[in-house]
Amino acid sequence: MSRAKLVGIALVAMTGVGGGGPVEPAGLKWAACAEAPLAPFQCATLTVPLDYADPGKGTLDLAVVRSKATGPRIGSLVFNFGGPGGSGVTTLLASGTAFGSLNRSYDLVSFDPRGVDRSSGIQCLPPKEFEEFLEAEPSLDEATERDLSVEFVQGCQKNAGRILPYVGTVNAAKDMEALRQALGDPKLNYLGFSYGTHLGATYATLYPQKTGRMVLDAALDPTVGLLDQSRTQVLGFQKAYENYLADCKKQPQGCPFGGNAEVVGLLDRLDTTPLVVNGRKVTDDTVRAAIGEALYSKLSWPLLTEALTAAIKGDGTGVQALADQYAGRQPDGTYNTLLSSLNAVLCADTTERPTFAQAEALAKDLSKVSPIFGPDAASAGICSVWPTPGEDSNKRVSSRGTQYPVLVVGAINDPATPYVWAPKLTSELGNAVLLTFEGEGHGAYGQTLCVTGIVDAYLLNGTVPAKGTVCPAA
DSSP states (O other): OOTHHHHOSOOOOOSSOOOOOOOOOOOOOOEEOSSOTTSSOEEEEEEEESOTTOGGGOEEEEEEEEEOOSSSOOEEEEEEOOTTTOOHHHHHHHHGGGGHHHHTTEEEEEEOOTTBTTBTOOOOSOHHHHHHHHHHOSOSSHHHHHHHHHHHHHHHHHHHTTTGGGOSHHHHHHHHHHHHHHHTOSSEEEEEETHHHHHHHHHHHHOGGGEEEEEEESOOOTTOOHHHHHHHHHHHHHHHHHHHHHHHHHSTTOOTTOSHHHHHHHHHHHHHSOEEETTEEEOHHHHHHHHHHHTTOGGGHHHHHHHHHHHHTTOOHHHHHHHHHHHTBOTTSOBOSHHHHHHHHHHHTOOOOOOHHHHHHHHHHHHTTOTTTGGGGGGGGGGGGOSSOOOOTTSOOOOTTOSSOEEEEEEEEOSSSOTTHHHHHHHHHSSEEEEEEEEESSOOTTTOHHHHHHHHHHHHHOOOOOTTOEEEOO
């Protein structure tokens, strides 16, 4: 998780927020998906109020996708795959087969939240300008970081000013209630990852009586402030990076690029003399993004080794590919809305506005222990120039009153949502149970039969694991 990623898994929770549900929506009209017309998917549009407090301000159309149950159906299972700003439609289309055991009994359903991709997606800069922004940000120079952020934010206001005040997680949770009604399910069954744990916890707080079986994997602590969040995530990525290096050295052929000194040396060289791949710059920030992207899954570690080895020898193709994957770059050179949407939701979900001076001081302090990830904390100042105010009604969560305990899942070596947040969220929710995975990576479902079996048993049968259950690494 680099740049905005380090700052931008916005946290949330709720209390004192009116749960006033949306008006009963009409049923969804399903049709073949344009992106996957031959696959077992159907797509639909859900229309919701732009502003639930003032429906007269207009509406938004949310893109929805489903894969119908292949066996006897027990209901719908709604997904959010994280971000904030990740496309639920794209991700389910690409990864639906990974949930085949659940698909036998559930209609798998996901959606693009408001401000994301097909749902009035926020696009702050044109592709070329956005690429230049990614090449230069974050910066450890306060004035440069401010200038980069102001240009980005002005683009957000220009291109998406109508919806910026309304993209917070409270409204997204109300959209999920509208989706539940449109699906015709008596309760919302839900599987959320990363930011999706924030969204699910918010829904459970607003609508405890409508919450069914809910799994929150790669949990966030909703009480952590932006600067503390950045610090915890930098240290989490540093730990994962060190685990990666140790694993690299254990490989039969050894670690081909030597170790950390070579990587830091590469960053120093690229800071002043970028590599060029197909006319595009590969800077130190490109490499930071590439490393962060690869640390999300241990399956990507061999790709990272290959990419770093090549970059140290002067070929930046591999690190550019990993960085493009993080940034949401498409084959035609355009970008999805992930990083723009992420900042919009992040700043909407808090009144905190750390200054650029505070963010730079944190980044410089963290760079002493993590020269690779420490500079990313400089991005924590972006909300100080955001054009709309945030709100704090989402700082506390509770699942007290839900029919089932919420199942919270945390991986010991998760870089993006460090494990310490999982027991904290479990405690804050109240009616919740924690499942611990003693492994690497961001998100535990699907990594081992132990984790997957426990989650499936809960979602399919309502079987709640015993307190203190731990799944070993594979």
